[in-house]
Amino acid sequence: LPLFSALLGIWNRNFLDYSTEAIIPYSQALLYFPLHLQQLDMESNGKSIDKNCEKLTYKSGPIIFGDIGTNAQHSFFQLLHQGTDIISLEFIGFKKSQYQKDLKVKETLSQEKLLSNMFAQSIALAKGEKNKNPNKNFSGNRPNHILLANELDPFTLGALLSYFENKVAFQGFIWDINSFDQEGVQLGKVLANKFLGLFAKKEMDFDIGKEYLKFLQ
Known part of the structure; x- marks a missing residue:
């Protein structure tokens, strides 16, 4: 599965020229998970030099960002659906609530509401919807896939x-x-240490840093 996902990412990045990927978990417990994946991916593969110290002639790591689905739907999903840039998405969902009891409101469980929203967004992004009103027209063909697990526990x-x-x-x-x-x-980090040296009133050969500190006067 990781290899398949890696190849899918290569296809989006190098063949379709999509520069950005959004990670959208539908679980409040994974609020900070997209930030972890941002660090993992962009720090690891945000490189322009190969192992032989030669400059790459192709694109490498994508821009990674994301948020939990209940937040993302009301912040940046407008751009994902109708923006001029196409951004691929990876949804993360769970069949069962991680809590022992799930809350039922208006005949459906809270977990069913999360799943309904996740599935709906996936379909809307992929298929879109034709409308004579350009403001309500959704072109679709926005690549996305879903990672669906049974429930969020330590093993998962x-x-x-x-x-x-x-x-x-x-x-x-x-x-x-x-x-x-x-x-x-x-x-x-090296430059930050030079600034610390300037703040500590040490004599340093760091003229450009001294110019920056003039703005603090």
């Missing part, structure tokens, strides 16, 4: 982590990049 969470970690590693192998370093993070 571990499986999700493993799935995404292996997906990112497979993509790194295919792009021939080193997914296990983070040189892009280091330069910022």
Whole structure:
């Protein structure tokens, strides 16, 4: 499954030229999961140099962002449905509530409401809806797929982590990049330490930093 997902991501990134992927879990407990996946993917495969220190001639890691579905539907889904850029999506859903008791409101359980919204968004993005009013016309053909598990428990969470970690590693192998370093993070740390030196009133050869600090005066 991780290899299939990696190849699907390669198809979207390198053949369809989609630069961004949204991760949308329909579970409040996974509120910060998209942020973890953002760090995992973008720090690992956000590279433009291959393992032989040659510049890549093709695109590598995508931009990753996301939020839980109940938030995302009312914040950025408008752009996903009708925006000028096509963004691929990966939904994460669960058949059962992680809690022992589920709340029934108006004849359906809260988990059924979450699933209904997730399935509805997936269909709307894929199929769209024709309307003579351009403002209400949905072109569809917005790529998305669903990861559906029985329920969110420690085993399932571990499986999700493993799935995404292996997906990112497979993509790194295919792009021939080193997914296990983070040189892009280091330069910022070095420069931050130079700024700290300026704040500590140490004499430093960091003229551009001194220019920045003038804005604090």
